[in-house]
Every structure is written in C-alpha cells, then in structure tokens.
Amino acid sequence: MTSTSTATDGPAGAPTEDAPAGGGGRARRVALYVLGRLTTAVVSLGAVIVAGFFLFRILPGDPVRAMTEGREVSLEQEAELRRQFGLDQPLWSQFFDYAGGLLRLDLGVSFQYREPVTELILERLGPTLLLAGTGTIVAALLGLFLGARAGWRPGGRGDRVNTAVALFFWSVPTFWLGLLLIVLLASGRGFFPGLFPTSGMVAPDATGIEAVLSTARHMVLPVVTMVAVIYAQYLMIMRSSLIDEKGADYLTTARAKGLRDGLVRRRHAVPNALLPTVTLIFLNLGQVVSGVILVETVFSWPGLGHLFYSGLHVPDLGLVQGLFVLFAASVILMNLLADLVYPLLDPRVRP
Amino acid sequence: MTGLDPRPAPRAPAPVPSPRVLARRRRRRALGRFARSYAHNRAGMAGLVSLLLIATAALTAPLFIDQAHLTVTGAPGQAYEPPSPEYPLGTDNFGRSVLDLIIWGARVSLAVGLLATVVSVSLGTLIGVTAGHFGSSGGTGGRITSTVLMRITDWFLVLPTLVLAVALAAVLPGGTGTIIAAIGLTVWPPTARLVRAQTLAVEARPYVERARALGGGHTHVMLWHVLPNVMPVVLAQTTLLVATSIIAESTLAFLGMGDPTTISWGGILEAARTAGAVSAGIWWYMVPPGLAIAVVALSFTLCGRALESVINPRLRENS
Numbered sequence: 001m002t003s004t005s006t007a008t009d010g011p012a013g014a015p016t017e018d019a020p021a022g023g024g025g026r027a028r029r030v031a032l033y034v035l036g037r038l039t040t041a042v043v044s045l046g047a048v049i050v051a052g053f054f055l056f057r058i059l060p061g062d063p064v065r066a067m068t069e070g071r072e073v074s075l076e077q078e079a080e081l082r083r084q085f086g087l088d089q090p091l092w093s094q095f096f097d098y099a100g101g102l103l104r105l106d107l108g109v110s111f112q113y114r115e116p117v118t119e120l121i122l123e124r125l126g127p128t129l130l131l132a133g134t135g136t137i138v139a140a141l142l143g144l145f146l147g148a149r150a151g152w153r154p155g156g157r158g159d160r161v162n163t164a165v166a167l168f169f170w171s172v173p174t175f176w177l178g179l180l181l182i183v184l185l186a187s188g189r190g191f192f193p194g195l196f197p198t199s200g201m202v203a204p205d206a207t208g209i210e211a212v213l214s215t216a217r218h219m220v221l222p223v224v225t226m227v228a229v230i231y232a233q234y235l236m237i238m239r240s241s242l243i244d245e246k247g248a249d250y251l252t253t254a255r256a257k258g259l260r261d262g263l264v265r266r267r268h269a270v271p272n273a274l275l276p277t278v279t280l281i282f283l284n285l286g287q288v289v290s291g292v293i294l295v296e297t298v299f300s301w302p303g304l305g306h307l308f309y310s311g312l313h314v315p316d317l318g319l320v321q322g323l324f325v326l327f328a329a330s331v332i333l334m335n336l337l338a339d340l341v342y343p344l345l346d347p348r349v350r351p
Numbered sequence: 352m353t354g355l356d357p358r359p360a361p362r363a364p365a366p367v368p369s370p371r372v373l374a375r376r377r378r379r380r381a382l383g384r385f386a387r388s389y390a391h392n393r394a395g396m397a398g399l400v401s402l403l404l405i406a407t408a409a410l411t412a413p414l415f416i417d418q419a420h421l422t423v424t425g426a427p428g429q430a431y432e433p434p435s436p437e438y439p440l441g442t443d444n445f446g447r448s449v450l451d452l453i454i455w456g457a458r459v460s461l462a463v464g465l466l467a468t469v470v471s472v473s474l475g476t477l478i479g480v481t482a483g484h485f486g487s488s489g490g491t492g493g494r495i496t497s498t499v500l501m502r503i504t505d506w507f508l509v510l511p512t513l514v515l516a517v518a519l520a521a522v523l524p525g526g527t528g529t530i531i532a533a534i535g536l537t538v539w540p541p542t543a544r545l546v547r548a549q550t551l552a553v554e555a556r557p558y559v560e561r562a563r564a565l566g567g568g569h570t571h572v573m574l575w576h577v578l579p580n581v582m583p584v585v586l587a588q589t590t591l592l593v594a595t596s597i598i599a600e601s602t603l604a605f606l607g608m609g610d611p612t613t614i615s616w617g618g619i620l621e622a623a624r625t626a627g628a629v630s631a632g633i634w635w636y637m638v639p640p641g642l643a644i645a646v647v648a649l650s651f652t653l654c655g656r657a658l659e660s661v662i663n664p665r666l667r668e669n670s
Contacts, residue, residue: 044505044506044509047506048506048509048510055518055519055522056518056522164394167649167652167653168645168649170652171594171598171644171645171646171648171649171652172641172644172645172648173598173601173602173605173617173620173641173644173645174602175602175605175620176601176620176637176640176641176644176645177641179620179624179629179637179641180637180638180641182629183629183632183634183637286509287511287512289511291511291513293513293514293606294513294602294605294606297606308514308517309606312517312521312606312607312608313607320518320521323514324511324514324515324518327511327514328509328510328511328514331509331510331511332509335509
C-alpha cells in the first residue's frame, strides 16, 4: 500500500518534472492534448450519427407501414407519405439530407407528432435536466458521504451495513422500485394514500410559488427512486478510493501531528480520495440523461425519457433516432469534459 | 485441458509420478485452495446457496407445475385472489398462481441472463485478448489492429447502453433470441477493457516470451498461455454481468420490447402494470417478481465480488 496507487486512467507518468519550467513546449503539449480529445469526441459523434441513421433504416420494418398501422390507406396515400418524409429517395441521399440538417440542428421530423424533433426535444429538455440534475446531485452527495464513512473503517459494522444496503438497491430494477413507491405512498391504498402525486410534473392550475411547490412535491418520488438505484456506485468508488488513500504517508504525518481521527479523515484523506470520483460523476452525468427513461416512464414525467418511450411504441423512427443521437452526444460531451477537467484537478496526469 | 487429451494415461511403472500427474495434482490443490478461500467469504457463500436453490427450483419446475395452468385459458383460480394456502402468492388478473408464474419465469430470466452473458463475455474476451496480444507483440500491423479494436470498444462504451439495447430490440425481429442479442451486444465493452489490461500484464511475463522463443505462434500463445491466465478475471466479470443482464432483460420487457408469449420476471411486471395492479394496490402481483429479480441479481453480485476478492489479493487484504 503506497500513496502512488491511485485509480486514474489518464496518461499518468507524463514527464512533468523534467520538462523545463514554463516555455512553449508545455503549452504545445496542452494544446495537442486538448486537440486530441476534441478530435476523438467529434469522430465518436460522427460515428454515432452514421450508426444511428443506418441502424434505424437498414434493419427490417417499414416506417410508413408502422405509421399507418391499423388504418386503411390507399397506395397513393402511402406514396404521398413516403414523399413527404423523403423516404422515396435513395438511402445515401437521405443520409446526406439528414447530415446536412444536423448541421443546422435539425434532427428531422417526428412521424408521430408531425413536428420537428428538435422542437419536441427542447420542450422536454428542461424537466429532464431538472430531474436528472437533482437526482445526480443528491445521489452523489449521499454516496460520497456514506462511502467516506464506509471506506474509513473497511470491514467494520458501518461498512458492512452500508455496502449491503447499497448493493441491494443497486440490484433492484429501477422501475419496480418506482412502482412500489407509487403503491405505498401515492395510490389510493398503501400506508399513506395520496401523500404524493402519481404522475406528471406540476398541478395544472398552479401558478407562481404554488407551481414551484407543486413541482417539488411531484419530484419527490422520482428523485428518491433515482437516488436509491444510483447512489451505490458513488459509495463504492469513494470507498475503494479512500481505502487506497488510507495507507498514505501524509496521513501518518497528520496523525503524528496529533490531529483527531475525524479531522484526519475530513481534511486530509477525503479531499484526495475525491479525485477519482470526479471522472465518475462526469461519466454518470452523461449516462443519467438516458438513465431517467425508466423513472420518467413510471412516473409519467414529461421529459425526454418519456418522449423516448412514447416514440418507441409507435415506432416513431425520426424521434427515436434523434433522441438516440442526443443521448449519445451527452455522454460524449461529458466524457470530453471529464478528460479536460481532470488534469486541472490532478497535477499528476497533466500533459 | 488434460481431459481433452486423446492419448491414454501413461503407464508409469516407477513411483516417480509423470509430469501429467503432477500437473493434475497441482491443479487439484490450487482448486482446493481457491474453494477454501471462497468459503471464507460469508456473503459469497450466501449468494452461492441462494443461486443453487433458485436454479434447482427453475430446473425442476416442470415436475411440480402444470404448464396448462400457466396459460390464460387454463387458469385454475379466480382473478386477483389474495394470498391463501392454495395460492401462496395469490393470483393474477387471469387467475393464474403468481408463485407458479415466478418459478416458471425464473427459467426464462435465468436463461436469458446467462446466454446474454455468454455472448458478451465471449465477445469481450475475444476482443480484449486480441487487442492485448497484438498490441504488445504483433509489430506495427498488430499495434494498428489493437488500436482500432480499442477505439471501437471505447466508442461502444460511450453509447447509452439502455438506449442501444432498446433500439436493437426494436429493430430486430421480436423474440427471446433478439433480447439475448440486444443485451449481449451492448454490455461487452467493460469486459473487453478489463481483459485487455490483464492480457497486457500476462504478456509481459517471461514464460510468454519463452513460448514465443520456442516458436509458438500467435494462436498458440493466445490460447494456451494468455487465455488460462485471463480466465479468473473473466469468471468474476461473468458473474457480475449476469446480474446486469437479468436486470436488463426485465427492463426491456418492462419497456414492452420483450417476447409477450414467454413468461419472464420482467414480463410479469409489465403485465401487472398494464393490468392496473399498481393503482388497484394488488401488491402480491407486483412485489414478488421484482423481489425475485433483486434476489437473483444480488446473489450474482455477491458471488462475483467474492470471486474478485479471492482472485485479487489486494482486495482481500482490504475487506
């Protein structure tokens, strides 16, 4: 156990020490690093767009038949629909139309709502960000706090209980937990009938401060569901990171100075152990946007996840494809941010 | 490996044991050591026991459950009967026993979870070992292959797993095979990364160099020297992935992507929701399937963590 064993996956061991202080070499290296990450992100995004397009086009299933399912349509009407959505063009020309549209932030048209996908997404982006953001912040705070407790005394009773509870919630299907909460706290039966609303985001007739309170009340159950399922990973990473730090020499020094145990943990060990969790938080922020699909579906939260679910059942290819690109893009963006921010925080991995 | 050898066991008249016997004895001893240190892990043992119980129930289900009672038309009871001695977990909206449904659902859920894991672990191991091996000893061409493979892995890693699985399940023809493929094709990247890292560590060992110096080709080194040493890590990862796959299966079923003709835990939950069990407060239709998923996923996770701590001495020291 030495202090050098940190869980970083960046380009560790970059020759920072023997490089001449200041100078243009360092600036060039940093520029190269940033440029490299940016290129990777752009190439990934391009691949996502291409894959998304062909995944939803080449594979079986005819969008027009899906759109008109269950209704009698004449051949002329079908041809008209095809022309309207550009489906009569050859595939490559459809692709270039689509890619050109993307440059103008045009994600195509939803077959189901007959509205531009971009508008639909913008309408529902706010609720999703509100829910996902609140959930992530609460889960990260809770997980990091409990993880710091558990990791300080590994094998102790607090650690065992904490880990067991977190692992249990981690193993529970998100949507099931949400349904249970609805039965217990929101539906007409259960322990507290009607304590919280079962669906939606805000009461329709509320205004001003009332609307804010109503939104908060609607958010309680979705946020609790989200937090219960995702806080385990923050707990586990904080725990193992703190265990890695525990043997470090500077902690011995701190103790030798006569600091109390709690102070050693809070002031010295935890700040250093927090470093590896930064990457994880960013990565999760990217995933969480799509991770709320289940929570939003269960609680009928008017966000992107619910939109995706509704598009899936039609199936509304334009909408689903647009959301696919958006979800992947959010992960790519967050990965990029993590790559760029981490070296600022941890000098050991600076380029 | 020795069992695959077609040659008959050497008739060694001398008391000096042949290398083969020695190797077998060594392996048996290593296995014993492994089992003993696994048995020390109480959580791991609890997971193993619960898995064995559930697997036994799932495998022997046809012996004590009449399949006709699981069809909508042949349901034995009334709709929404609360739990009673006859139906320990009550009945669903068609009058089928929920307990029977759960036991029968274990067959599909476990099978899908295991098969999806086989797909993803095979894919991950293949890509990880190839990338690791050619990256460290394949020359320029090998390095390019390795880089390309890892770039593809990284790319899959950034795709939102659930969205991709749902998309695959939506565009492929419906059925259990599709679910397995959709899960298997989306959860492999972490395995590939892990296996590659382990392969690189193994490739740096002298015995791999010796094998290469003796004229061992790429396939030989990968199959006989790298793979056996990567297997422990893969095994632990496999157990953890089964839990992920079972939850993923229930999620896909819940989103309506499952095969409606088969009975799986996710399918039962989806049926319960569409039947209105949530608002009607029919808890015995909703709680058991979710609990079953949680118990199985937790058991696999516990086993996987126990295996990890046995294999990785650094973890053993800590916890």
